Amino acid sequence: MPNEARPSTGEQAKQHALTQLRQAILQGDMAPAQRLVENELAEQFDVTRASIRAALIDLAAEGLVERIRNRGSRVRVVTVEEAVAITECRMVLEGLCAAKAAVAAGDEQLAELVDLGRAMTKAVADGEPVTYSELNHELHDKVREFSGQQTAVALLERLNAQLVRHRFQLALRPGRPQQSLSEHLAMIEAITARDPQAAEAAVRAHLTSVIGALRD
Numbered sequence: 001m002p003n004e005a006r007p008s009t010g011e012q013a014k015q016h017a018l019t020q021l022r023q024a025i026l027q028g029d030m031a032p033a034q035r036l037v038e039n040e041l042a043e044q045f046d047v048t049r050a051s052i053r054a055a056l057i058d059l060a061a062e063g064l065v066e067r068i069r070n071r072g073s074r075v076r077v078v079t080v081e082e083a084v085a086i087t088e089c090r091m092v093l094e095g096l097c098a099a100k101a102a103v104a105a106g107d108e109q110l111a112e113l114v115d116l117g118r119a120m121t122k123a124v125a126d127g128e129p130v131t132y133s134e135l136n137h138e139l140h141d142k143v144r145e146f147s148g149q150q151t152a153v154a155l156l157e158r159l160n161a162q163l164v165r166h167r168f169q170l171a172l173r174p175g176r177p178q179q180s181l182s183e184h185l186a187m188i189e190a191i192t193a194r195d196p197q198a199a200e201a202a203v204r205a206h207l208t209s210v211i212g213a214l215r216d
Contacts, residue, residue, distance in 0.1 A: 022064065031075060038053055091204050094144070096147070098143055098203045100196070103194065116188070117184065117188045121185070
């Protein structure tokens with residue numbers, strides 16, 4: 001809503017601050033360990049300190065912000081071992097979604113996955129890692145959407161938010177897109193073949209590879 005129409009206090013103000021802060025963290029505009037000063041943020045988003053504080057509490061619950069006693073808040077640093085643990089949880093939930101998608105997805109949805117696979121193959125061939133990374137995320141999003149497993153989807157959204165920086169770094173690592181492309185194509189092939197066991201196994205194989213890359 002326009003600035004002049006946006007309330008500076010109350011639930012709407014908190015939600016505005018929450019949305020803006022979350023987006024800034026996920027897009028990398030706010031770096032890990034960066035201090036989040038309530039006065040500065042309140043001025044930046046034209047809301048009260050109370051609204052900022054409430055938003056930071058919510059972001060701490062999401063795992064994006066760390067609140068340090070007597071020292072305020074900062075963007076949470078996700079260590080490699082934490083990223084590995086999160087990916088292990090993703091393995092179970094994304095495997096479930098892939099298995100469900102293999103059964104529940106319609107023909108048009110399966111065609112979307114095939115088209116994504118072609119686009120990912122082209123991005124790798126053209127040497128465009130950022131485009132490949134965006135398509136990678138879109139593929140995982142589509143598989144979750146097509147699964148119809150809303151509980152798993154909600155949990156994964158929370159987990160994935162904590163991995164943004166690690167995933168971006170992996171996407172830019174030389175040779176990584178070429179390695180992961182075959183893993184993603186195997187996922188697409190299993191889902192479009194409507195083979196839930198193979199779909200789950202393909203996701204697990206892919207995320208096992210991601211764990212190995214995180215530890216390298």
